[in-house]
Amino acid sequence: MNIRTQSLKLLLAIISILNWLVWERASTLAQLPPAIINQSYSLKVAEGDRVIFTPPAAKESRGKPPNTVNGSNRGCGVNENLVALVPIIEPNSEEKPLWGLTTKERPTFWVYISNSPGSIISGKFSLRRWNSENHAEITVYESELTLTNTPGIISFTLPATAPPLEINQWYYFYFFINVECPQNLTPKKLSVQRLIRREEPNTDLKTQLQAATLLQQAILYGKNGFWYDMLKALAELKRTEPKNQQWREVLRSSGLEKIASEPIVDCCTPPN
Numbered sequence: 726m727n728i729r730t731q732s733l734k735l736l737l738a739i740i741s742i743l744n745w746l747v748w749e750r751a752s753t754l755a756q757l758p759p760a761i762i763n764q765s766y767s768l769k770v771a772e773g774d775r776v777i778f779t780p781p782a783a784k785e786s787r788g789k790p791p792n793t794v795n796g797s798n799r800g801c802g803v804n805e806n807l808v809a810l811v812p813i814i815e816p817n818s819e820e821k822p823l824w825g826l827t828t829k830e831r832p833t834f835w836v837y838i839s840n841s842p843g844s845i846i847s848g849k850f851s852l853r854r855w856n857s858e859n860h861a862e863i864t865v866y867e868s869e870l871t872l873t874n875t876p877g878i879i880s881f882t883l884p885a886t887a888p889p890l891e892i893n894q895w896y897y898f899y900f901f902i903n904v905e906c907p908q909n910l911t912p913k914k915l916s917v918q919r920l921i922r923r924e925e926p927n928t929d930l931k932t933q934l935q936a937a938t939l940l941q942q943a944i945l946y947g948k949n950g951f952w953y954d955m956l957k958a959l960a961e962l963k964r965t966e967p968k969n970q971q972w973r974e975v976l977r978s979s980g981l982e983k984i985a986s987e988p989i990v991d992c993c994t995p996p997n
Contacts, residue, residue, distance in 0.1 A: 776943045776959060776971045778812060778979055781826055781950030790824050791855050791895055793918055807900060809919040810835035810878065812952055813980025824920030825952030830889035832953045833882040835960075836900045836917060837984045838875045846903040846912060848872045850881050850993070855895040855920075862897055870993045872902065877990030880960065890923040921953060943971070960989060 811823045834850070848870035853862040866887040872879070881900075883890075890896060901916045926934070926949065933945055939962045946955035959972045976985035 774940075774944050776940070776947050776955065776975055778947045778952060778955060778975055779950055780812065787893070787922070787924075788857075790920055790922075791857070791860075791897075793823050793897075793920055806839050806904070807902065807915045807917045808837040808981070808984055809898075809900065809917045810837065810956060810976070810981060810984075811919045824895075824922065826950055827890070827921060827923050827953040828926045828946075828951055829923065829954060831883035831885070831887060832890065832921065832923075833880050833957045833960075834898055834900075834921075834953070835878060835880050835956055837878045837987055838872065838900075838902065840875055840902065840904050842873050842875060844904050844906075845872050845875065846905055848903075848993075849899075849901040851899040851901070852883065852887070853897045853899070854891075855897060857895070865896075872992060874990040874992060877988045878984065879990055879992035880957075881993050890921070892923050892925055894923065896921050924951075926951070939965070940971075947975070963989065 809823070811825050813823065838845075850868050850870055851864060852866040853864050855861075856863055866883065868881075868884075870881070897918055898921055899916055899918050901914065904913050904915060906913060930945060930949055934942060937945060939958050943955050943958035943962060946952075946958060955975070959975060962969055963972045973985045976982065
């Protein structure tokens with residue numbers, strides 16, 4: 726009888742200790758910021774991982790992207806004056822639309838300009854919504870650009886005064902520059918046109934991004950096919966860690982090897 730009583734007391738003591746440990750663990754987690762709690766199970770990338778862009782899988786809801794045109798990106802006898810940083814998913818197909826995805830209401834756009842400021846007369850950025858019913862482009866925002874630090878890769882972030890990108894909507898964006906040619910040749914108007922589409926990230930990706938470093942953000946955006954957001958994170962990483970080569974490696978692997986080593990230069994502030 727005494728042995729049974731002692732065993733029961735020991736079992737009750739063990740249960741009491743286990744309950745206390747569970748309560749203590751819950752209390753500790755409750756005091757931690759959400760980002761630290763999520764980091765223990767949500768982040769699926771490590772700092773040593775490489776940034777690899779995975780083209781987004783086809784989605785029936787996305788439909789077929791509208792066509793893009795190459796524009797006039799040659800002037801004054803010099804090749805590749807204007808190159809938009811958009812992945813060339815199928816480099817052997819000239820008719821393949823060149824487009825990318827973003828999660829942002831007001832994303833950042835990138836373009837390489839080989840002209841020096843002295844030869845640039847003016848520059849402009851234009852954003853146009855694609856109306857699939859009428860097969861027409863509707864201008865939603867335009868801004869003149871002052872280009873003072875080219876040649877190089879410039880970025881333009883859609884300002885707060887511009888309408889936000891609608892979810893699941895295709896947009897065309899354009900960069901235009903007027904350049905002065907030597908030897909009294911007629912000035913050239915150069916342009917490049919590409920596509921962008923905003924899509925909502927899934928809940929799992931949102932959770933992972935909340936606790937991610939810049940490198941982890943770039944990896945996550947790249948894995949999920951969000952080209953413009955990946956580039957923005959990589960550019961920030963390049964600015965804070967100049968020796969980091971992942972910006973260059975991603976451009977090379979995305980069909981943009983000819984401009985992968987070009988510098989990122991300051992630009993552009995829309996006029997007030």
